[in-house]
Amino acid sequence: MMKKHAVLIGVVIGLILMGVAIGLYPGGTMFDETTVGFSWSRNFISNLFGARALNGAPNPAMIWAYAGMLLFPCCYALFFVHMAGKIPVKNAGIILKYLGLANVVFTFLTVTRYHDLMLIISTSLFWTCIVIITVYILKTKLHWFKFLCIICVLLFYYGVYLWGTSNWDLLPTIQKVNFATSTLLILALEYFTKAEDFANVH
Numbered sequence: 001m002m003k004k005h006a007v008l009i010g011v012v013i014g015l016i017l018m019g020v021a022i023g024l025y026p027g028g029t030m031f032d033e034t035t036v037g038f039s040w041s042r043n044f045i046s047n048l049f050g051a052r053a054l055n056g057a058p059n060p061a062m063i064w065a066y067a068g069m070l071l072f073p074c075c076y077a078l079f080f081v082h083m084a085g086k087i088p089v090k091n092a093g094i095i096l097k098y099l100g101l102a103n104v105v106f107t108f109l110t111v112t113r114y115h116d117l118m119l120i121i122s123t124s125l126f127w128t129c130i131v132i133i134t135v136y137i138l139k140t141k142l143h144w145f146k147f148l149c150i151i152c153v154l155l156f157y158y159g160v161y162l163w164g165t166s167n168w169d170l171l172p173t174i175q176k177v178n179f180a181t182s183t184l185l186i187l188a189l190e191y192f193t194k195a196e197d198f199a200n201v202h
Contacts, residue, residue: 006075007079008190010072011183013068013071014071018045018048024059024064025038025043026057027053029054030042030054033056040172040173043172049069072107073107073126076100076186079189079190080096080097081096085195087198100129106118106122130149130152130182134150139201140200142193142197148188151181155174155177156178156182159178162174
């Protein structure tokens with residue numbers, strides 16, 4: 001049972017840990033350092049990881065945030081391994097496995113002084129895996145999943161566009177929408193796809 005539902009269990013625990021972190025965050029945003037608590041539309045998730053909150057107070061959310069965010073890539077890596085087993089194209093499976101595992105390593109390294117660089121690398125690895133899966137989903141008869149995959153990828157690139165154009169007003173919200181939709185997509189693919197769905201994919 002644990003093995004069958006490991007991805008779901010890990011995601012749920014990660015969400016609980018992140019929920020605790022959000023509840024403990026003292027306050028402050030890049031727009032206003034005097035705010036109290038975590039703002040869903042003004043704080044980035046990364047604000048939870050500082051030793052001090054943006055309002056200057058000690059940040060008790062940090063340890064909970066790191067625990068949650070380090071658990072997610074482990075769950076995602078397990079999912080990518082499962083998807084690699086469903087897709088009959090050997091090279092694609094190998095790429096999914098190893099990029100998923102590499103994502104875990106680089107996410108762990110975000111706790112170092114190279115946080116920004118490691119975050120960029122881990123995000124790139126994660127979304128490369130999602131794009132690969134999307135390519136093969138588009139070759140199947142899983143029409144609903146085609147729609148979900150395309151929506152997730154478009155939202156991600158919209159977030160990249162907002163970041164590139166320094167649109168800080170919308171970016172915190174899109175970051176969370178991105179996280180939510182990609183996680184829901186992963187859980188849906190984990191439970192509602194099987195190897196037979198990819199039997200004619202090449």
